Amino acid sequence: ASGVPAYRRVLLKLSGEALMGSDAYGINREVLMRVAAEIKTVVATGVQLAVVIGGGNIFRGIAPSAQGMDRASADYMGMLATVMNSLAMQDALEKLDVPVRVQSALRVDQVVEPYVRRRAIRHLEQGRVVIFAAGTGNPFFTTDTAATLRGMEIGADVVLKATKVDGVYDRDPVKHPDAKRFETISFDEVLEKRLGVMDAASIALCRDQKMHLRVFSIQKAGNLLRVCRGEDVGTLVK
Numbered sequence: 099a100s101g102v103p104a105y106r107r108v109l110l111k112l113s114g115e116a117l118m119g120s121d122a123y124g125i126n127r128e129v130l131m132r133v134a135a136e137i138k139t140v141v142a143t144g145v146q147l148a149v150v151i152g153g154g155n156i157f158r159g160i161a162p163s164a165q166g167m168d169r170a171s172a173d174y175m176g177m178l179a180t181v182m183n184s185l186a187m188q189d190a191l192e193k194l195d196v197p198v199r200v201q202s203a204l205r206v207d208q209v210v211e212p213y214v215r216r217r218a219i220r221h222l223e224q225g226r227v228v229i230f231a232a233g234t235g236n237p238f239f240t241t242d243t244a245a246t247l248r249g250m251e252i253g254a255d256v257v258l259k260a261t262k263v264d265g266v267y268d269r270d271p272v273k274h275p276d277a278k279r280f281e282t283i284s285f286d287e288v289l290e291k292r293l294g295v296m297d298a299a300s301i302a303l304c305r306d307q308k309m310h311l312r313v314f315s316i317q318k319a320g321n322l323l324r325v326c327r328g329e330d331v332g333t334l335v336k
């Protein structure tokens with residue numbers, strides 16, 4: 099493939115755990131800077147990039163103290179964790195001179211902008227990375243659903259799910275070394291076989307709105323750029 103990007107606008111979902119590296123929890127500085135540098139290379143090709151970051155890396159660390167808590171309250175803690183990750187990524191991108199704004203689904207006005215769809219689109223058109231924090235702003239949802247939702251709202255060409263696994267497998271590849279990776283798979287098959295790609299709500303949303311989803315490993319350097327050039331990395335769900 100040439101240097102021409104395959105997409106005009108993409109929504110990248112980064113799980114919190116993707117920022118953890120091999121640490122037990124929290125943000126690994128080296129990993130954070132590497133992912134930020136990859137985002138920079140993609141933005142340099144002219145792709146408009148929006149990011150949704152999860153919170154698992156922080157939330158897992160405090161999960162024991164959240165046990166026995168009301169589910170909604172625990173979920174709000176999880177959403178606040180994504181705000182922290184978003185601030186860390188904003189800082190990392192700014193260190194690399196990448197223009198960036200954070201918009202939150204929960205109001206934390208002294209810290210970041212509130213989520214305003216048309217304003218987010220304007221930032222993207224201006225070449226700024228937009229990080230959507232606090233998931234959907236609702237308990238009982240996930241940042242995967244937030245990624246799909248925001249992807250549709252901003253008219254993204256594709257949702258890119260960056261994880262630790264390099265695609266969708268027929269079985270858990272960690273437990274089954276002979277597990278087979280799909281190059282493409284349909285949303286119906288993912289739901290039918292209960293493959294752990296994203297939660298069912300976000301898969302159904304993608305299917306109904308005909309939003310393509312690519313699952314790939316962010317741990318392999320250069321993958322994000324390859325994906326944005328249209329290369330067959332990981333698994334395409336459509």
Ligand code: UDP
Nearest residue numbers: 114152153154173176177233234237240241
């Ligand atoms: N969360 C929520 N609503 C949302 C997004 C997130 O309640 O719209 C909470 C939920 O508790 C979730 C946590 O925030 O477990 C962290 O998000 P997620 O687990 O999706 O992050 P990831 O696993 O991608 O790091």
